[in-house]
Amino acid sequence: MFGLLAGVLLLAGGGFAGYWLLSDDAEDPQVTAAQERLRPFLLAWQKDRAERAGTYTDSPSEAESLIDSVMTNLKPSSTKITAGSGELKDKGEVRVPFTVAMRIPGVGAYDWKSEARVLKRSGKWTVAFTTPMIHPEMRPGQTLALSGGGDRAKILDRKGDELRAASLTGVVDGKSGKGVSGLEARYDDRLAGGKGPRKAVVVADRGTGKAAKTLSSAKRAKGRPVKTTIDPRVQQAAADALSGVKKKAAVVAVDPRNGHILAAANKPGGANRALTGRYAPGSTFKVVTTAALLDKGLRPSDPAPCPKYEHVNGQRFENQDTFTLPKGSTFREAFAQSCNTFFVGARDKLSNSSLRETSQAFGIGGKWDVGTSTYDGSVPVNESDNDKAASVIGQGRVQASPLVMASLAATVKNGTFQQPVLVPDAVREKYRAPKNLDPKVVADLRTLMRATVTSGSGKALKGLPGEPHAKTGTAEFGTEKPPRTHAWMIGYQGGSPDLAWAVLLEDGGSGGSDAGPVAAKFLKGLG
Known part of the structure; x- marks a missing residue:
């Protein structure tokens, strides 16, 4: 996996929920057979089972790697993949349009349309894996990632340096980029630069992490720091x-x-x-x-x-x-x-x-x-x-x-x-x-x-x-x-x-002999 390079945030881990919908209106038996092969591929992707999804393609390891990269980087809280009706393009090739709809912390709702090619080879149908199939804006060697997470301003001490006091500053949620406790929560909008999406979905180079294209919008305002009186x-x-x-x-x-x-x-x-x-x-x-x-x-x-x-x-x-x-x-x-x-x-x-x-x-x-x-x-x-x-x-x-x-x-x-x-x-x-x-x-x-x-x-x-x-x-x-x-x-x-000062020890004994030292x-x- 990646780190944060050139302003692109590549997150780790992931889990999500969603549901499956696939049309069964096709009358041509070849289309029906092709769609039946595509169904478990999309369902495995939806459930973030990259390895299983790869087994339904003609390039299992490449498919597994890219799907795992996309799902780990975006870390959607929910995923829904909807496939439309397939169309027989040529003998042994069926094309099926589908839509991926995700809810991504820090971004909100994000969806895109793509198309799968299902090929008949040696009498068996298989999903033809290509990078653009996962997202049509991607090319080989690229993935989807998040950017914009580094724009959050800092909480400062009285000297203008970053405050080192965790129980005061609180915590920022790594998924959404929102402050969830302490000063990070109280001044969340100020630190983050306002309301709205905090991150953007981007196409990124898998080797360098550098963003190649921005796919969703994020607010551009920079956060303003919060200065405290802490010495x-x-x-x-x-x-x-x-x-x-x-x-x-x-x-x-x-x-x-x-x-x-x-x-x-x-x-x-x-x-x-x-x-x-x-x-x-x-x-x-x-x-x-x-x-x-x-x-x-x-x-x-x-x-x-x-x-x-x-x-x-x-x-x-x-x-x-x-x-x-x-x-x-x-x-x-x-x-x-x-x-x-x-x-x-x-x-x-x-x-x-x-x-x-x-x-x-x-x-x-x-x-x-x-x-x-x-x-x-x-x-x-x-x-x-x-x-x-x-x-x-x-x-x-x-x-x-x-x-x-x-x-x-x-x-x-x-x-x-x-x-x-x-x-x-x-x-x-x-x-x-x-x-x-x-x-x-x-x-x-x-x-x-x-x-x-x-x-x-x-x-x-x-x-x-x-x-x-x-x-x-x-x-x-x-x-x-x-x-x-x-x-x-x-x-x-x-x-x-x-x-002036105060010292407290919970369940700590005596003021003079225990708090005193x-x-x-x-x-x-x-x-």
């Missing part, structure tokens, strides 16, 4: 950070100044959990809860009891590994060590709508126009005391994607929410948060997130350059006892480079 250096660091992870995982990084998505890595590829995954954020959501408590007047230096258990209407809440903090511990320490029982105990300071209202300042639950599909989070109004108790520690009905949590960290760094963006020129209107955080609340959040690294559960980042700020999270899910957990860590760089590897990879 190849940051994307590579994110991908490298996941290289040794055995769980399903994601790393997202955004620029706090403008929301540009700098990296979105997924392991394994395919599902874009980085942008569209829906998970309980666990203790990383305590950034929102803390903002709500600070807004109610609580200060980082205020006392923060952290007992072993906290009970709410018979439901028991506890800290990871049931740790406690000593008497006299402060809000700052409860945040840094991620004390669930303190936050559950502080729920009475918040109304049923407090978390939802505060989350709006982080853009959570808004309708984001990012330039690709995203899940933008949900923080419902609490319906009960138990619902509120679960929500303050990022459980219950609170849900977010890694992108949402990276954006949450970015909001703390920037001071105000900047909607994430992946394809800037496709964004019609950015979502704007209906409220902003109080500057004093922002300042306290920054202090608390830095303390998480220097003296708390984010110690995996301690000593790294760039002054990382962070919050860990261990989110329970499922009904098993003990429950299984997703591991989270979110954060931002207080210095350079200017980015992945986050550290990511930050180290930035250089």
Whole structure:
């Protein structure tokens, strides 16, 4: 078979469906006998049985080779061959017109008319094989093939190079040339140059693959590239950070100044959990809860009891590994060590709508126009005391994607929410948060997130350059006892480079001990 030469696409493999129709109106017994011999040849061709079709001809190997070449290159999704009435031209020669009608991915319906010569030799009828019989526009040494498949534009990173992130770009169907997932699907018409046939059927030289004649039309417009905000250096660091992870995982990084998505890595590829995954954020959501408590007047230096258990209407809440903090511990320490029982105990300071209202300042639950599909989070109004108790520690009905949590960290760094963006020129209107955080609340959040690294559960980042700020999270899910957990860590760089990020390990254990090392590897990879 062939490769792609001179703009001609020669595809491999094939399968199709169709049906057979042949006229039996002939009265002359010679015509009838000739048509009976032609019938299985055309039927075998229709069913893509090139070797069998060849056995009905006077040149079996040549017929098999050409039919196989045509069917493999065009790879029709359906084939129908209709033969007309034969005509006796001379003693021992009958000519039968027939029509081949195919549906070809990337082309659509394509059909042609031809004629078969059936000869009587040594008392037996046989199909006289010639190249023009397969298609009248072909000559010996030629075949049918597809062209135009190479005109599709590329998806680019922020530097203008081809984007290397399969879970973002998605997949193009090799048969039709259509994007079927990711950005390839979302921007299919733009990348392909519009609607209509994407490929053309051509007569091609079998030796060189060079097109000799175009038989069907294809649109001539060239596709336009799609440029993203992905920074190849940051994307590579994110991908490298996941290289040794055995769980399903994601790393997202955004620029706090403008929301540009700098990296979105997924392991394994395919599902874009980085942008569209829906998970309980666990203790990383305590950034929102803390903002709500600070807004109610609580200060980082205020006392923060952290007992072993906290009970709410018979439901028991506890800290990871049931740790406690000593008497006299402060809000700052409860945040840094991620004390669930303190936050559950502080729920009475918040109304049923407090978390939802505060989350709006982080853009959570808004309708984001990012330039690709995203899940933008949900923080419902609490319906009960138990619902509120679960929500303050990022459980219950609170849900977010890694992108949402990276954006949450970015909001703390920037001071105000900047909607994430992946394809800037496709964004019609950015979502704007209906409220902003109080500057004093922002300042306290920054202090608390830095303390998480220097003296708390984010110690995996301690000593790294760039002054990382962070919050860990261990989110329970499922009904098993003990429950299984997703591991989270979110954060931002207080210095350079200017980015915020989120790490998620599905069913990955603990935020501090499992997500933390992945986050550290990511930050180290930035250089």
